[in-house]
Amino acid sequence: MKTSKLVYVLVALVVLTFATASTARAALSAFAGMAMPTGTFGEAASSGYYVGGAYSMPVAPTVSVGVRGAYNRFAWDQDVEGNFNAIEALAFGKLAAPTGPFGLLGVGLSNSKAVLGTLESDRSTDLALAFGGGYSLTKLEITALYHSLSTEGDATNI
Secondary structure (H helix, E strand, O other), rough: OOHHHHHHHHHHHHHHHHHHHHHOEEEEEEEEEEEEEEEHHHEEEEEEEEEEEEEEEEOOOOOEEEEEEEEEEEEOOOOEEEEEEEEEEEEEEEEEEEEEEEEEEEEEEEEEEEEEEEEEEOOOOEEEEEEEEEEEOOOOOEEEEEEEOOOOOEEOOO
């Protein structure tokens, strides 16, 4: 008797899981926000902004994978003319319920350039790592991500 109840519960869970997975769809999204530099980069740069887009596809009811691209721009602190900008492309994984808290982990490439007055650095392509989390509502996500660019001899953290 107990075995048959367990089988019924397991079958119901499997059916519920497939029903939930079948309603999940791939999604395109756009995002924008404020970017805050940290570490030694934060000592030289002031807060900036980012804009971008993402494509995600569920692979399980609580797991999705995708790609995202973003443009980040920072001004230099004090009276220094110029900026630092980075274009990034990341592959990411996300662990989340349909609404509520979620975690995100990404890896990819960032192409960055610094401008100081009349001096410009060459564009540099570096490994980019990102991790963070947030809270998902029906049509809105609030996200905080920490980015680390493996620049030559150091890391740039944004």
